[in-house]
Amino acid sequence: MTISETKRKTLYLIDGSAYVYRAFFALPPLNNSRGMQTNAVYGFTTTLMKIIREHKPDGLGVVFDEPGPTLRHEAFKAYKAQRPPMPDGMQSQIPYIHRVVAAFAMPVVKLAGYEADDLIGTLARRAEQAGYSVVIVTGDKDMLQLLTPHTRIFDPVKNKWLAETECRERFGVEPGRVVEIMGLMGDSTDNIPGVKGIGEKTAIKLIAQFGTIDALLQRLDDVTPARMKALLSEQADNARLSRSLAMIDVNSPVEFDPSLFDLKPSHTEQLRDLFRELEFTTLLKALQPASAVEAPPPAQTITDEEAARQFVEGLPHGEDLGIRCLFSEKGHTPAEMQGMALTSGGKTAFIPLDVRTYMRPITALLHDRSRTKVVHDLKTALLAFHRLGIPLEPPCLDVMVADYLLNPNRRDHQLETIASEVLDVKLGAAKPSAEIPQSLFEIDNASRDEAAQTSAVLAQLSPVLTERLAGQGSLDLFLKVEMPLIPVLVEIERNGFLLDVEGLQGLSKELERDLDAMMETIARLAGGAFNINSPKQLAAVLFDTLGLKPVRKTKTGFSTDEDTLSQLASQHELPAQILNYRSLSKLKSTYVDALPQLVYPETKRLHTSMNQTVAATGRLSSTDPNLQNIPVKGDYGLRIREAFIAPKEHHLLCADYSQIEPRILAHLSQDPRLVDVFSKGEDIHMATAMEIFNQSAGHITRDMRRVAKTVVFGIVYGISPFGLSQNIGISQSDAKTYINTFFEKFAAVRALMDRNISDAKTKGYTTTILGRRRPIPELQSGDPMQRALGERMAVNSPIQGSAADLIKVAMLNVHARLQKDLPHVKMILQVHDELIFEVPGGEIEEAKLLVREEMEHVGTHLGLSVPLKVDLGVGKNWRAAHP
Structure with missing residues (x-):
């Protein structure tokens, strides 16, 4: 049937x-x-x-x-x-x-x-x-x-x-005869020999004519040409064997x-545990249908002071308080808060902020130091609370920062991802209630209910994340460094940096004139005007008109990128002029013209955003605008720095850690020579130059010291001889000699680096002095280039990460002392190893003494075996103040 x-x-x-x-x-x-x-x-x-x-x-x-x-x-x-x-x-x-x-x-x-x-x-x-x-x-x-x-x-x-x-269609035969074709053509993937000299097309043709290998071998006299007949005759056993192997x-x-x-229901809990372990966030979300998500607790909407008082009094004492803020989308910076949901002990309330008369009990709750306030992106929340005039008192727990310490390689730390991974909760699944007519508040019911669900999730996340941080050994770093740092970053952002807008506008006109003059020069050198920003037209001028030899070809033609132009600059003046034009044009568009547009009308200052959860090494970054990337070299770059100014009767004070990463290298390696150099207050770059050039101090030139400095920092970053040769323009053999000489003279450094790589391969991560972890998955890659990258990261991350920890501790200590002793001095920016302050004119000497004392004392506080040194500079603008 x-x-x-x-x-x-x-x-x-x-x-x-x-x-x-x-x-x-x-x-x-x-x-x-x-x-x-x-x-x-x-x-x-x-x-x-x-x-x-x-x-x-x-x-x-x-x-x-x-x-x-x-x-x-x-x-x-x-x-x-x-x-x-x-x-x-x-x-x-x-x-x-x-x-x-x-x-x-x-x-x-x-x-x-x-x-x-x-x-x-x-x-x-x-x-x-x-x-x-x-x-x-x-x-x-x-x-x-x-x-x-x-x-x-x-x-x-x-x-x-x-x-x-x-x-x-593929083989011209029925499926059952495919194996006959494979017997003739073989299969290199499985090392099946087939008949050497017969490919797929010939094999298909032969089987189509004769049907099988056996029939083909029985009728060899019918095979043409003679060469084909000979191949089959000589390799008949191979053909039969190959068919047998392929069958x-x-x-x-x-x-x-x-x-x-029969298809059976999956073991969902096993899959969730596995996906969490493997960190398959997207797949984990797919396992969470909305119907399976816990419903948020019913949210009471507070509309008067008595309701607020009853809600607060009904909360269990000392329980964590989940806070979800709703912000306007009007482009305010800092964000403007429209309402907030609060959850503690399973009870949730939503507080719209259009009426303030009932806020007193809520304010008292936000000031309650017996309970931890749990927020996602605490810095943004603190800025918004400050805008309202309501301080949020510690202790606080930022789940975004906690997740950053637990997963530093993750690109973002969205609450939806954290809730899904940690609690198996899909946020945004709340159904809007009809409890309050939407017309009463600006916030729609769906947003309010989602905020209520989120505040409940935040309260639940707190103990789990705290336990995970403790298990990883990062809880002290979180509680004593990262969390206290957030209010300091808030203050830096609020303080802002005063900008000389008129000065930049004048510089813009000057650059415009210089760029016009450069375009005339470029047109003269090229034999006529062309679109400098068109790679196609530029390539035609360079390689057709001028006859220069192309360096590299791309999918769209010959390359005209920066590396190519740099190589061509030795052959003709035009490529060098193009590079200069591009450089000045970028300075003008990126900084000179763009920065004035970002000044806040209310404060007349630039207010950057200091990002705590971006760099896997622990370093802070700056965006909107990026003030850590303001040019420090070149005439125009330095003139841009002159536009960052102190207000009247104030000065800028810049405090820069001197050679912080080599000092940390000395501490971690305990290399006797390296420790001795810093303990005696000597210059590590001079000492290195003396070693690699085998010269006394009096014979070391500025250029020799520059080479030595590049070697030292190259060692810190795991540089290769090729990389060093490219950086300082020497042969690879000389670069290799310099690196080897350094390791001969500072042998414990080599041992530290080997140990860092070995430990990272075993553990999967590196750690800093304060226990910050950085996973190095590249060490397990099958790609040799990725493994080499992982080794460089394993060498550098403990050093750069420890430097990041150290500057953060310095920021905390300096900030605390300033609040106590010099409250009118403002910290206005951090740029890696440098802190910048705005100081009233009469407090400069006190501020210099305080800042140097606190920044250098951090080394003692952290138990460094070499002293720290801070260089100070004072001026009316950033260029003048830079040490």
């Missing part, structure tokens, strides 16, 4: 081993924060989920190869012998792939001595007999021989279906039990 296709159940058989390899090599080397490579697991898992979601099979099984020889190896020892061993980054993922399959409640089929192809072929035939339509999930062309009216192939990578028709065994000892392969 024949079963119609519409009544047949569908069984999907996944070629698991093949898809592990495809995922590993197709996807970039994804890693989790602990440094484990996860791309193969991710690609394999998404394939499974896609098949279940989009194809809804009745049955599903995953088939894997077992390690060890098979019957084919016994028949032909060279079978697959050329294949390299499985990459380390892939090997470590195999157990996780099996855990994924188990969590999806799918049967795994594997059998020693048999390949996955044979098991799939056998299961397919037996499933057909049991009344199933079979879909083989693979990209392997060998599987075409298994196609029948009831068995198809699906390749999810190409989203392509293959049936008997496609096989005939899939559909009678292997494996049974098809329909009940075993």
Whole structure:
């Protein structure tokens, strides 16, 4: 009795081993924060989920190869012998792939001595007999021989279906005869020899004519030309052997039990735990249907002071307080708060801020030092509270900063991601209530209810994140450095930096004249005017008109990038003029013209945003505008710095740590020579120059010291001889000599770097003096360039990260002393190792003494074995004040 296709159940058989390899090599080397490579697991898992979601099979099984020889190896020892061993980054993922399959409640089929192809072929035939339509999930062309009216192939990578028709189009024969073609053409992937000299086209033609290899060999006299006949005659055994090796065994000892392969519900909790461990945030979210998300607690909307008082009095004493602020979208900076949701002890209230009369009990709650206020992005919230005139008193916990310490390599630290990973909660699933008519408040009900849900989630996150930070060894860093730093950053942002707008406007006109003059010079050198900003026109001038030799070709033509122009500048004046034009044009557009547009009308100052959760090393960054990137070199760059000024009767005070990273290198390595240099107050760059050039101090030139300085900082950043040679314009052999000499003279530094790399490979991360972790997943990469990058990061991260920790502690200590002793002195910017202050004229000497004392004392506080040194500068503008 024949079963119609519409009544047949569908069984999907996944070629698991093949898809592990495809995922590993197709996807970039994804890693989790602990440094484990996860791309193969991710690609394999998404394939499974896609098949279940989009194809809804009745049955599903995953088939894997077992390690060890098979019957084919016994028949032909060279079978697959050329294949390299499985990459380390892939090997470590195999157990996780099996855990994924188990969590999806799918049967795994594997059998020693048999390949996955044979098991799939056998299961397919037996499933057909049991009344199933079979879909083989693979990209392997060998599987075409298994196609029948009831068995198809699906390749999810190409989203392509293959049936008997496609096989005939591809090979010109029925599926059963594909193996005959493969016997002749061989398969280099599996090291199947075939008949040397016969390719795919010839093999297809021969089998189409003769039907099988046996028939072909019996009728060699009918084969032309003579050369082809000779090849077949000489390699007849190879042809038969190759066909045997390529033929899939559909009678292997494996049974098809329909009940075993029926699709079953996944073990959702196992999948969630696994996805959290692997940090598959997107896949984790996909496991959270809205119906499964806990409903937010009912939110009471506060409309009068009595309701506010009752809500506050009803909260359990000392419980964490989750705070979710709603901000306007009117472009205010700092943000303008419209309302907030508060949750503590399971009770939630929403407070709109259009009426202030009932805010007194809420203000008291925000001032309550017995409970931790839990916020996402505390800095933005503090700026908004300050705008309202309501201080938010500590202790506070910023879940964004907590997640940053736990996952420093993550690009963003959105609350939705954190809630999903930590609590399995999908934020935004709250349904709007009709409790309050929307007309009463500007905020719509859906936003209010979502804020209520979020404040409840924030309160729940606090103890979990605190426990994780403690387990990682980062809790002290979080509580004593990162959290106290947030109010200091708020103050820096609020203080702002005064800008000489008129001065920049004058500079803009001057630059305009210079650029016009440069364009005339460029046109003269080029033999006529052209569009300088057009790479195509520039390339035509350089390589066609002037006849210069192209350096590098791109997809769109010959390159005219900065490196190319720098190389061409030695051949002709025009490339050098183009570089100068580009440089001045960029200064004008990026700084001279742009900065005045960013001055706040209310304060007449630039107010940057100091970012605490961006750089994986722990460094602060600056955006909108980036004031850490103001040019420090060149005439025009220095004149831009002159536009950053102190107000009347004030000065700028700049305090810059001297050689902070080499000092930390000395402490971490405990190199006797390096420690001695700093302990005696000597110049490390001079000392290094004396060593690598083998000269006394009196014979060291400024250029020698410059080379030595580059060597020292290159060592800190794990520079290669090639990188050093490029930086200072010397040969690679000289660069290698300098680096080797440094390591000979400072042997403990080499030992530290080797130790850092070894420890990072073992642990998956580096740590700073204060316990800041930075995962280095690149060390586990199969790509040699990525591994080399990981080694440089492992060398540098403990040093640069410790410097970042140190400057943050300095900011805290200086800020505390200023508030106590010199409250009129303002900290207005941090630029890596430099702090900038705005000081009343009469307090300069006191401020210099206080700042130097606190910044240098940080070394003693942290137990550094070398003293810290701070250089100070004072002036009416940033250029003049820079030490």
